[in-house]
Amino acid sequence: MRRNSVFALLVLFSLALFALAQSPLCLAQEEDEVHAPVVSGIVTPSTGTAGSDFLFTATYRDADNDTALYVRVVIEGQAYDMIEVNPDDRNYTDGKEYSFRIKMIEGPSAFYFTASDGDHTAHSPVRTLNAEGSGLLSGRHMDLIIWGSLIVPFLLLFLIVALLQVRGMRKSLDALAGKKDDGEEKRTNGEGVGGEERTGEEGEGVGGEKEGDHHV
Numbered sequence: 001m002r003r004n005s006v007f008a009l010l011v012l013f014s015l016a017l018f019a020l021a022q023s024p025l026c027l028a029q030e031e032d033e034v035h036a037p038v039v040s041g042i043v044t045p046s047t048g049t050a051g052s053d054f055l056f057t058a059t060y061r062d063a064d065n066d067t068a069l070y071v072r073v074v075i076e077g078q079a080y081d082m083i084e085v086n087p088d089d090r091n092y093t094d095g096k097e098y099s100f101r102i103k104m105i106e107g108p109s110a111f112y113f114t115a116s117d118g119d120h121t122a123h124s125p126v127r128t129l130n131a132e133g134s135g136l137l138s139g140r141h142m143d144l145i146i147w148g149s150l151i152v153p154f155l156l157l158f159l160i161v162a163l164l165q166v167r168g169m170r171k172s173l174d175a176l177a178g179k180k181d182d183g184e185e186k187r188t189n190g191e192g193v194g195g196e197e198r199t200g201e202e203g204e205g206v207g208g209e210k211e212g213d214h215h216v
Helices: 002-021 024-032 139-215
Strands: 038-044 053-061 070-075 078-081 096-103 107-116 121-123 127-132
Touching: 038 107, 038 121, 053 070, 053 107, 070 096, 078 096
Parallel strands: none
Antiparallel strands: 038 053, 053 096, 070 078, 070 107, 107 121, 107 127
16 A cells, blocks of 8 residues: 555656646747857958958857858948858858958948847947048048039139129229219319410400500
8 A cells, every 4th residue: 555655656746747847938948958159250351441342251150050041240230141151061060151342431330240040149249440541532532522523613603703793893983983083084174274264364354454554
């Protein structure tokens, strides 16, 4: 009787363990044992000039040898899909390389790599790449040149119109000044003629007086 009770307890304990193993909590713990992928990468050259090619290379690793759903490089918030360096490589446990080539603009650019195996997503640390200017005709200098080429014609047109207006105003002032000079000259000539007439009259008066004296 006693042995039967012990046997019954062992059976019940085994059933309890089996039920616990099938519970959602245990199944979730088993799912968590699936390994997430790991992604890392580099950029070459590490420093360069704006407008030149920069090669981004990522290494995707998955301990479960799961194929990558995607591998991307994110530059200044813009994601770019990377391509397989060796399409025949199917071993993801030791790392599979992906690459992406792009021409960078002048200045610093933040970037990082990201990948997914369909279940988990991995990210690399954020880094900064600085593309230096290659002279007057690159990067921000080129933007200034473009804006200058658009603004300069309007400035020249404005100057031409302003000069024409100034020249027109000068001609108008010269015309007014000429009319004023003509009026003054006429006025001066009129006063001269009147003076001559008065002088002639005075001369005649003096002559008359002299003749009168002679008669006396």
